[in-house]
Amino acid sequence: MVPETENLQQFIAKCAEVVDSKLDKLVPTADIEPIALHRAIRHSLFAGGKRFRPAFVFAVGNVFGVSNDKLINVAAAIEMIHTYSLIHDDLPSMDDDDLRRGRETCHKKFGEATAILAGDALQNMAFQAIVDDVGLSAETRIRLVSIIADASGTPFGMVAGQQEDLTAEGQEITIEQLEQIHRAKTGSMIRVSAQSGAIIGDAGDVEFEAITDFAENLGLLFQITDDLLDVTQSTKTLGKTAGKDISASKATYPAVYGIAESQNMAEKVHEKACRELARINKPTQLLRDVADFILHREK
Amino acid sequence: MVPETENLQQFIAKCAEVVDSKLDKLVPTADIEPIALHRAIRHSLFAGGKRFRPAFVFAVGNVFGVSNDKLINVAAAIEMIHTYSLIHDDLPSMDDDDLRRGRETCHKKFGEATAILAGDALQNMAFQAIVDDVGLSAETRIRLVSIIADASGTPFGMVAGQQEDLTAEGQEITIEQLEQIHRAKTGSMIRVSAQSGAIIGDAGDVEFEAITDFAENLGLLFQITDDLLDVTQSTKTLGKTAGKDISASKATYPAVYGIAESQNMAEKVHEKACRELARINKPTQLLRDVADFILHREK
Numbered sequence: 001m002v003p004e005t006e007n008l009q010q011f012i013a014k015c016a017e018v019v020d021s022k023l024d025k026l027v028p029t030a031d032i033e034p035i036a037l038h039r040a041i042r043h044s045l046f047a048g049g050k051r052f053r054p055a056f057v058f059a060v061g062n063v064f065g066v067s068n069d070k071l072i073n074v075a076a077a078i079e080m081i082h083t084y085s086l087i088h089d090d091l092p093s094m095d096d097d098d099l100r101r102g103r104e105t106c107h108k109k110f111g112e113a114t115a116i117l118a119g120d121a122l123q124n125m126a127f128q129a130i131v132d133d134v135g136l137s138a139e140t141r142i143r144l145v146s147i148i149a150d151a152s153g154t155p156f157g158m159v160a161g162q163q164e165d166l167t168a169e170g171q172e173i174t175i176e177q178l179e180q181i182h183r184a185k186t187g188s189m190i191r192v193s194a195q196s197g198a199i200i201g202d203a204g205d206v207e208f209e210a211i212t213d214f215a216e217n218l219g220l221l222f223q224i225t226d227d228l229l230d231v232t233q234s235t236k237t238l239g240k241t242a243g244k245d246i247s248a249s250k251a252t253y254p255a256v257y258g259i260a261e262s263q264n265m266a267e268k269v270h271e272k273a274c275r276e277l278a279r280i281n282k283p284t285q286l287l288r289d290v291a292d293f294i295l296h297r298e299k
Numbered sequence: 300m301v302p303e304t305e306n307l308q309q310f311i312a313k314c315a316e317v318v319d320s321k322l323d324k325l326v327p328t329a330d331i332e333p334i335a336l337h338r339a340i341r342h343s344l345f346a347g348g349k350r351f352r353p354a355f356v357f358a359v360g361n362v363f364g365v366s367n368d369k370l371i372n373v374a375a376a377i378e379m380i381h382t383y384s385l386i387h388d389d390l391p392s393m394d395d396d397d398l399r400r401g402r403e404t405c406h407k408k409f410g411e412a413t414a415i416l417a418g419d420a421l422q423n424m425a426f427q428a429i430v431d432d433v434g435l436s437a438e439t440r441i442r443l444v445s446i447i448a449d450a451s452g453t454p455f456g457m458v459a460g461q462q463e464d465l466t467a468e469g470q471e472i473t474i475e476q477l478e479q480i481h482r483a484k485t486g487s488m489i490r491v492s493a494q495s496g497a498i499i500g501d502a503g504d505v506e507f508e509a510i511t512d513f514a515e516n517l518g519l520l521f522q523i524t525d526d527l528l529d530v531t532q533s534t535k536t537l538g539k540t541a542g543k544d545i546s547a548s549k550a551t552y553p554a555v556y557g558i559a560e561s562q563n564m565a566e567k568v569h570e571k572a573c574r575e576l577a578r579i580n581k582p583t584q585l586l587r588d589v590a591d592f593i594l595h596r597e598k
Contacts, residue, residue: 028453028454032454033454033459033463034453034454034459034462034463034466036462036466037453037458037459037462038453038454041453084419088415088416088419091411091412091415093410093411093412093415094412094415111392112390112392113390113392113393113465114462114465116387116390116392116393116415117387117458117461117462119419120383120387120418120419120422120458121452121453121458121459123419123422123423124422124448124451124452124453124456124458125448125452125453127426127444127448128444128445128448128449128452131441131444131445131448132445137437138436138437138438138440138441139437141437141441142430142437142440142441145426145427145430145444146427146430146431149423149424149426149427149430150427152423153420153423153424153427154327154333154336154337154420154423154424155327155331155332155333155337157423159336159416159419159420159423160332160333160336160420162416163333163335163336163413163416164332164333166412166413167333167335
């Protein structure tokens with residue numbers, strides 16, 4: 001199925017605009033001391049990221065009839081957590097990457113110490129952005145912080161996944177281990193983006209579960225297509241170092257299954273994700289479009 | 300004035316016992332994957348830290364008549380944030396320290412990547428421990444996360460202070476800059492420990508302000524005595540590398556004022572702190588004992 005490219009791309013562009021404007025308000029300006037720290041934070045935060053996770057918060061929230069002003073803080077918070085993880089993952093002791101989103105990584109430009117602190121500050125500001133969101137009830141804010149902390153922490157979240165990824169580097173791992181790593185490292189934050197929209201939208205239990213399953217499949221789809229893009233696209237198109245996974249002999253779908261079979265898997269996961277949407281008693285075309293978009297994305 | 304050493308040391312020992320037991324429950328055990336990450340977290344968290352900040356939460360909370368079970372999660376959370384900051388501050392790109400609390404620093408034992416992730420996970424778990432504390436109202440939890448995020452973040456909190464400290468290294472700085480660095484880096488977390496106890500204890504505005512001023516002076520006192528201990532005590536007594544500040548030519552009170560004048564300053568700050576307690580309409584002897592304890596501490 002061909003994605004509704006035009007509408008969805010407009011939607012994503014609009015989300016990026018809204019979330020960028022909110023992030024600009026939440027983060028200290030670059031003329032406030034300590035200047036190096038705030039410049040470093042802004043360097044990584046405003047580097048032309050796709051804002052996929054915020055768009056996903058908005059998409060699910062919109063399906064549940066929530067207005068954007070109730071979604072914007074948590075969307076910005078999730079993007080801050082994503083950005084902090086990229087800054088730390090790029091460090092020399094981690095993935096040691098020089099290029100991210102088409103520009104120098106944070107530590108290349110500002111030094112390792114400032115990059116570590118920039119990441120620390122972004123995690124901090126993310127949780128603050130949620131608890132300070134007076135548009136949501138205290139109970140909703142509590143639930144959001146808790147579920148997002150789970151998704152970005154350990155033992156099941158993003159930080160655990162990054163640790164597992166480091167441990168697995170250069171080792172033979174099973175496909176179950178590979179999927180477990182992706183689920184924790186990438187999938188959990190994509191899942192919680194969708195869940196946040198559903199929580200703010202007062203989704204019932206069945207709908208919350210359907211959104212969770214949909215998002216988990218989408219997270220897997222995102223990872224498979226990410227791995228595929230790494231081997232099929234150039235560094236220039238990606239804005240990060242292409243072929244990086246191969247040179248570091250990291251476990252990827254194409255490395256384990258080959259390119260053709262990985263593409264086949266991507267289609268099956270996409271189908272499975274879309275089947276979950278039937279359990280949601282709302283117009284879900286927007287979410288189907290998101291799934292299509294990820295399947296067919298070129299960067 | 301001679302401190303009520305025996306009673307207060309019993310109180311601090313009891314607080315340490317209670318907070319250690321809670322931390323043990325909050326942090327994944329070392330046999331849960333990813334094992335290296337959880338071992339690293341526990342290595343730094345259970346390294347015989349003084350648990351001064353948790354004791355301060357308990358002391359203020361007790362003055363306001365709060366039972367320990369309502370204070371324990373936030374006390375543990377503040378200790379987790381303190382520990383994450385130590386792990387990151389010790390990294391080679393930051394203070395590059397090999398020894399902390401008498402044992403190898405986290406990155407010396409587990410590698411830099413795992414140490415960075417251990418710090419990230421601890422910050423995450425800290426906020427989660429507060430929002431998951433069902434013994435407190437949602438509003439109280441929200442207020443605690445917000446004020447603790449302020450105190451540990453940027454531009455006025457701990458992360459900002461660490462950045463300013465790094466920038467100041469090897470430079471001539473004024474005493475105003477020195478105090479600003481300490482206020483952000485160390486003072487803010489000590490202040491928020493006291494404020495947290497006061498918030499949970501439903502302190503009125505005047506009392507909250509008095510506790511804030513008391514704690515700010517105590518934070519300053521803590522830093523002056525810390526700087527003094529660095530030049531007057533051996534590495535063995537301190538459990539961290541003594542003379543470190545001098546060898547790194549960092550700005551310290553003894554470096555700027557000399558030892559005798561720094562000791563004189565410590566006594567004046569102590570006096571000022573204790574004067575604030577008169578504004579609190581509760582028995583505050585416990586807080587006076589804490590102030591005495593910091594003035595006279597030997598490690």
